[in-house]
Amino acid sequence: MEMRDIPEPNLVNSNDVKIRMSVLGICGSDIHYYTQGQIGSQKVQYPFTVGHEGSGIVVEVGNSVKRVKPGDHIAIEPAMPCGECDQCLAGRHHTCRKLRFLGCPGQAEGCLMEYIVMPETSCFPLGGKLSPDHGSISEPLAIGVYTIKKSGIAKGQNIGILGFGPIGMSVLLAAKAHEVGKIYVTDIIDERLVIAGKEGVSMAVNPVKENIIGKIMNVEHLGLDLVFECCGKQEALDQAIELLKPGGKLIVVGIPEFERWSLSVEKTRRKEISLQFIRRQVDCVEQTLEMMKNGSIKIENMVTHRFPFARTKEAFDLVADYRDGVMKAMIDF
Ligand SMILES: [Zn+2]
Numbered sequence: 001m002e003m004r005d006i007p008e009p010n011l012v013n014s015n016d017v018k019i020r021m022s023v024l025g026i027c028g029s030d031i032h033y034y035t036q037g038q039i040g041s042q043k044v045q046y047p048f049t050v051g052h053e054g055s056g057i058v059v060e061v062g063n064s065v066k067r068v069k070p071g072d073h074i075a076i077e078p079a080m081p082c083g084e085c086d087q088c089l090a091g092r093h094h095t096c097r098k099l100r101f102l103g104c105p106g107q108a109e110g111c112l113m114e115y116i117v118m119p120e121t122s123c124f125p126l127g128g129k130l131s132p133d134h135g136s137i138s139e140p141l142a143i144g145v146y147t148i149k150k151s152g153i154a155k156g157q158n159i160g161i162l163g164f165g166p167i168g169m170s171v172l173l174a175a176k177a178h179e180v181g182k183i184y185v186t187d188i189i190d191e192r193l194v195i196a197g198k199e200g201v202s203m204a205v206n207p208v209k210e211n212i213i214g215k216i217m218n219v220e221h222l223g224l225d226l227v228f229e230c231c232g233k234q235e236a237l238d239q240a241i242e243l244l245k246p247g248g249k250l251i252v253v254g255i256p257e258f259e260r261w262s263l264s265v266e267k268t269r270r271k272e273i274s275l276q277f278i279r280r281q282v283d284c285v286e287q288t289l290e291m292m293k294n295g296s297i298k299i300e301n302m303v304t305h306r307f308p309f310a311r312t313k314e315a316f317d318l319v320a321d322y323r324d325g326v327m328k329a330m331i332d333f
Pocket residue numbers: 027028029052053139140
């Protein structure tokens with residue numbers, strides 16, 4: 001990773017907005033590109049700029065832009081759907097056939113740069129109450145809000161969240177806004193379990209050190225209603241199926257580094273487990289910002305590290321090595 005000087009981007013279309021970046025959150029997917037050069041079939045061609053969890057200040061707008069004006073602090077929605085394909089017309093912009101997504105190889109350069117131009121539809125004003133961090137965190141958090149929506153969660157249901165990185169934590173924060181029952185969290189990093197404890201979960205356990213199935217089933221004899229796989233690990237998927245009650249639902253959010261999941265035929269069939277995969281989110285940014293504004297979601301335990309733009313590589317190395325109990329590391333421009 002290295003810094004390069006490039007020309008400042010200019011407005012091209014009448015709905016374009018030029019943004020000076022304030023803050024960028026480092027995402028697990030940025031790290032996948034940094035350490036592996038790819039996620040599945042999406043391979044990086046170098047040089048390439050990563051980054052998609054950004055917020056900034058509007059500096060210039062095209063003549064048809066109505067939603068924002070220069071000086072506005074905004075959250076940047078990294079997805080730029082075409083608006084015309086079958087998926088877009090069906091309200092599934094996140095699986096748009098011609099989707100362009102910030103920091104996604106072959107689609108668009110990321111926003112780990114001082115200035116970026118985005119379409120108006122990707123700009124969400126923060127208003128007075130929310131900080132640049134709120135804007136940036138709204139990206140992963142919206143995935144949590146969407147995941148919870150998609151899970152069909154009902155009041156009082158007991159849930160498990162396996163993997164407590166920023167996405168697992170986003171799922172937790174969204175779940176807490178929904179009067180769920182008990183929440184069980186697992187992660188292999190103890191500092192993350194401490195954060196889960198601060199968020200008031202019923203139990204936070206480390207599967208490397210303890211028999212998590214035994215510990216959770218000991219208090220939850222009937223099993224859990226919903227389990228969210230948030231780390232992309234086969235062990236977690238297997239544990240999820242053990243933990244679910246018959247008729248329970250497994251929601252897979254994590255991005256694995258392997259190509260195929262495997263499922264126990266016997267257990268999934270006998271328990272009649274439902275399976276839901278999650279692809280990012282759709283139409284949840286505004287709601288997420290609103291939930292932070294009205295206090296139903298608080299992100300105070302999310303950001304653990306900050307680095308100035310010039311020290312971005314250090315930040316990426318820290319996150320890639322899961323060092324120092326990192327949850328979310330932010331880059332300040
Ligand atoms: Zn992300």
